[in-house]
Amino acid sequence: MTAGLQTIIYPVTDLAKAKSVFAALLGVDPIADTPYYVGYRVAGQDIGLDPNGHAGKGMTGPIGYWHVEDIEKRIAALVEAGATVDREPKDVGGGKLIATITDADGNMIGLLQP
Template identity: 55%
Template sequence: MTGSATQGIKTVLHPVSDLAKATAVYAALLGVEPTTNESYYVGFEAAGQNIGLVPGGGSRAMTSPVTYWHVPDIEAKLAEVTAAGATVREAAHDVGGGRLVATFTDPDGNVLGVLQDH
């Protein structure tokens, strides 16, 4: 198989219905306070992982957790997965600080994410 290897799953976003309650649970689980605590997103960094809480699934209307595979070239990876049968759900876009994210579905409809840091 050719193409670029990922850097692993380092980011998982969870849709939540009550941000305050979820924040307390995840802080207890992870043993750390949030590094980002906004009304639209709460983020934690623990053991090299980025765990995000998105109220109501956010603009993406997430209905289940989405894992984000970190990649060196998001456009190249999207081209590789679509050539293999995936369907782009959300095109690559900047979410701040030069970080690019995109989502796609596998042939069974599972939502997967890719993330490229600046």
């Protein structure tokens, strides 16, 4: 079961410039503002800026994260359906787990367990 696509992470190379662009787009201040992640929340949607996304994580563009109840169970179902695990679940703070999967066409699918 999924609670929907609620988080989108953008890889950025210049965090200050990206913050300026997203502030203009979203019209709100960030709810998290650190050197390694800037996050916004607008209308129930989480939008993140990751300055390590390109070089550190190999992101080539934004990744949407589907919120799931049981990340391990969802990964197993996706692998059984033909996807491959790109990044195993990782705790990113407060018990929140994220992982990325690649589908048969090479598309990245993010999973997030709150």
